[in-house]
Amino acid sequence: MMARIHIVGAGLAGLAAALRLADGKRSIIIHESATQAGGRCRSYFDTTLGMEIDNGNHLLLSGNYAAQEFLRKVGSEDQLVGPDHADFAFIDLKTRERWLLQPSDGAIPWWIFQKDRRVPGTGPLDYFGVAPLLTAAKGATLKQAMKCEGVLWERLWQPFFLAALNTQPEEGAASLAARLMRETFAKGGRACRPLVAAQGLSTAFITPALRYLEAKGVDIRFERRLSAIAADGGNVKALSFGDETIALEPGDALVLAVPAPIAASLLPALPTPQSFRAIVNAHYKIAPPPGQPPILGIINGTMEWLFAFPGRLSVTISGADRLIATPREEVAAKIWSEIQLVTKIDSPLPAWQIIKEKRATFAATPAEEVRRPKTRSAWPNLLLAGDWTDTGLPATIEGAIRSGFAAADAALADE
Numbered sequence: 001m002m003a004r005i006h007i008v009g010a011g012l013a014g015l016a017a018a019l020r021l022a023d024g025k026r027s028i029i030i031h032e033s034a035t036q037a038g039g040r041c042r043s044y045f046d047t048t049l050g051m052e053i054d055n056g057n058h059l060l061l062s063g064n065y066a067a068q069e070f071l072r073k074v075g076s077e078d079q080l081v082g083p084d085h086a087d088f089a090f091i092d093l094k095t096r097e098r099w100l101l102q103p104s105d106g107a108i109p110w111w112i113f114q115k116d117r118r119v120p121g122t123g124p125l126d127y128f129g130v131a132p133l134l135t136a137a138k139g140a141t142l143k144q145a146m147k148c149e150g151v152l153w154e155r156l157w158q159p160f161f162l163a164a165l166n167t168q169p170e171e172g173a174a175s176l177a178a179r180l181m182r183e184t185f186a187k188g189g190r191a192c193r194p195l196v197a198a199q200g201l202s203t204a205f206i207t208p209a210l211r212y213l214e215a216k217g218v219d220i221r222f223e224r225r226l227s228a229i230a231a232d233g234g235n236v237k238a239l240s241f242g243d244e245t246i247a248l249e250p251g252d253a254l255v256l257a258v259p260a261p262i263a264a265s266l267l268p269a270l271p272t273p274q275s276f277r278a279i280v281n282a283h284y285k286i287a288p289p290p291g292q293p294p295i296l297g298i299i300n301g302t303m304e305w306l307f308a309f310p311g312r313l314s315v316t317i318s319g320a321d322r323l324i325a326t327p328r329e330e331v332a333a334k335i336w337s338e339i340q341l342v343t344k345i346d347s348p349l350p351a352w353q354i355i356k357e358k359r360a361t362f363a364a365t366p367a368e369e370v371r372r373p374k375t376r377s378a379w380p381n382l383l384l385a386g387d388w389t390d391t392g393l394p395a396t397i398e399g400a401i402r403s404g405f406a407a408a409d410a411a412l413a414d415e
């Protein structure tokens, strides 16, 4: 029989691994416990709103090269849309000031010398305050690495790092923040154009990936929950899916691309992140007013980012553990009152949906950073993928895809 690679988990990490392995010598089988693929990055039909929405608003940056490679491979690179040049609209709810942050395209940050392109209330020198982050000691938090106060912190670095780390930035790992800086702002505006999947995450990432994989003969099995992994000191020997057990023959491999808590339950000896942070999304069925920016950063509000989609306004709140116990009605009303302030919409609360993802991502702290395992595990035929593995990035689409590509590269190197 042809040697096989079993990929468990059809989130972005598992799908990315499959995309890169699909042309190889071994046959590929994907096992997914849910009825659909995409994991934390997918769309669904919301019956309350009567429309298809994403499980969470997802923002990418143009420096996310692996995400773009994924999309090119499946022929949907046109699905990610954003401005030609980086710009970020902001409003401060306390002072009602509005501004447009406009980094210049190249690596030399000319924009910080232009008053109308930088954050109001800041001067050019303030921007060099982020430099110590790039040389921070291993294991340092952002607070230990740089000054986490002042106007620029409150109006740029705090919201940027909170969104990217999904962790209160002061306690976030400086190493992860530094990596983000190097891959985005430090490269200039060309690497930090904000991008969203205009027609939804599934249309951009998931549906075309499944179509591509099916055309390549990849066997994709849904409602297949991996319940146990049998391994000895050497290799993984068998995979149990409830009523079926699959033996791994010599030459076979397993790419485990499930979330961290599931990986920990299947392999108790594996180091994995132990603490997680919530994301709350609020959706309102109402047409955005004319001129509403596609993405608006909110300073000094409960809401942090306001997205304008056709027929819908949507809000993202990161590191949102404080809101998990608050009744949904209360959250919906509070955010709606802020949206009214920002948009000047004068109508009563429209149809809404609040989605609380309690364990949206692992906490991007130094303590969790050291618990992230490498692609290669203690078992030579078991490769790990997922946004929680040691990608050097926080838990993001980009990190998940890179982890899948890395697992595939390791499997190909073993052929």
Ligand SMILES: Cc1cc2nc3c(=O)[nH]c(=O)nc-3n(C[C@H](O)[C@H](O)[C@H](O)COP(=O)(O)OP(=O)(O)OC[C@H]3O[C@@H](n4cnc5c(N)ncnc54)[C@H](O)[C@@H]3O)c2cc1C
Pocket: 008, 009, 010, 011, 012, 013, 014, 031, 032, 033, 034, 037, 038, 039, 040, 041, 055, 056, 057, 058, 059, 060, 224, 225, 226, 227, 257, 258, 259, 262, 279, 281, 357, 359, 360, 361, 385, 386, 387, 388, 395, 396, 397, 398, 400
């Ligand atoms: C609300 C929200 C907002 C976010 N916003 C952003 C953003 O703006 N930008 C960004 O870049 N990232 C964002 N992220 C993070 C991003 O969605 C994730 O990093 C990425 O989707 C993780 O992909 P993954 O493949 O590692 O894991 P998952 O998507 O969790 O995939 C794991 C898969 O394994 C399956 N599985 C689980 N157990 C088993 C089992 N026993 N057997 C078989 N299959 C199993 C699951 O069903 C799932 O399909 C956000 C996440 C959330 C939740």
